[in-house]
Amino acid sequence: MTSKTDGNFDRTPLIAGNWKMNMDHAQGIALLQKLAWTLKDAKHDFQRVEVAVFPPFTDLRSVQSLVEGDGLQIVYGAQDLSDQDSGAYTGDISGEFLAKLDCTYALVGHSERRTVHHESDEQCRDKIRAAIRHKLTPMLCIGEGLDERQSGNHVTFTLEQLRGSLADLNEKELEGLVVAYEPVWAIGTGEVAGPEDAQEMAAAIREELGKLYSEDFAQATRILYGGSVKSSNVANILGGSDVDGALVGGASLDAEEFAKIARFEQHLLSN
Numbered sequence: 662m663t664s665k666t667d668g669n670f671d672r673t674p675l676i677a678g679n680w681k682m683n684m685d686h687a688q689g690i691a692l693l694q695k696l697a698w699t700l701k702d703a704k705h706d707f708q709r710v711e712v713a714v715f716p717p718f719t720d721l722r723s724v725q726s727l728v729e730g731d732g733l734q735i736v737y738g739a740q741d742l743s744d745q746d747s748g749a750y751t752g753d754i755s756g757e758f759l760a761k762l763d764c765t766y767a768l769v770g771h772s773e774r775r776t777v778h779h780e781s782d783e784q785c786r787d788k789i790r791a792a793i794r795h796k797l798t799p800m801l802c803i804g805e806g807l808d809e810r811q812s813g814n815h816v817t818f819t820l821e822q823l824r825g826s827l828a829d830l831n832e833k834e835l836e837g838l839v840v841a842y843e844p845v846w847a848i849g850t851g852e853v854a855g856p857e858d859a860q861e862m863a864a865a866i867r868e869e870l871g872k873l874y875s876e877d878f879a880q881a882t883r884i885l886y887g888g889s890v891k892s893s894n895v896a897n898i899l900g901g902s903d904v905d906g907a908l909v910g911g912a913s914l915d916a917e918e919f920a921k922i923a924r925f926e927q928h929l930l931s932n
């Protein structure tokens with residue numbers, strides 16, 4: 662096991678920006694251009710720390726053109742996908758369409774999908790299946806609400822979501838899976854789980870993946886933390902040995918701030 666402070670990572674860290682329902686396609690292009698310039702100026706090594714953005718569906722074609730046209734190393738994904746591939750599903754978006762737009766990732770089961778749209782673990786599992794069918798890497802989001810946290814039931818609750826969302830899926834299909842732990846009470850609220858909380862849950866998730874699959878799979882799977890991550894707290898949060906990156910909401914809408922988050926190593930090394 663290597664530690665982050667000696668300059669080595671067990672897994673390639675991933676800093677992901679979820680724009681949520683912000684940024685039309687013109688704004689999205691301006692944001693992505695600024696992010697790319699800022700990271701280029703900082704000589705960011707994308708092989709060392711991967712950077713991804715999750716724009717709204719309507720931005721994805723423009724994002725694809727910019728990334729391809731300018732040869733950017735930033736990757737991108739969709740905020741959701743349908744569990745179906747085509748047909749009479751008004752308003753839904755097929756993984757097939759997302760694959761045509763060269764998306765790398767698809768978020769599945771973000772807490773805002775689970776709460777606002779009442780998505781169940783079973784639906785999340787079907788969406789993961791759909792992502793896999795179209796060679797999109799699923800980023801499964803799980804995490805407890807305030808009640809579970811306050812009652813001390815947060816680990817049990819979150820691991821149940823993990824098991825429910827992965828039920829019947831095998832290790833081979835899930836290769837590359839990313840899990841994002843997002844305590845709902847810390848999303849967009851300014852409340853941040855402490856580094857110990859993030860590490861506690863990431864370690865529990867990894868242990869559970871080891872039980873469900875193999876130890877190799879568990880060790881290879883990246884586990885991110887999400888919830889009010891900023892440049893001022895990212896280094897602490899990512900200090901935990903099982904926390905492999907961040908899923909960033911609000912702070913990803915500011916190119917300079919998000920670039921600083923992606924450059925978290927600078928903070929780690931100066932600590």
Ligand SMILES: O=C[C@H](O)COP(=O)(O)O
Nearest residue numbers: 679848849888889910911
């Ligand atoms: O997908 C991102 C998470 O919901 C975190 O959002 P936030 O950074 O605005 O709290």
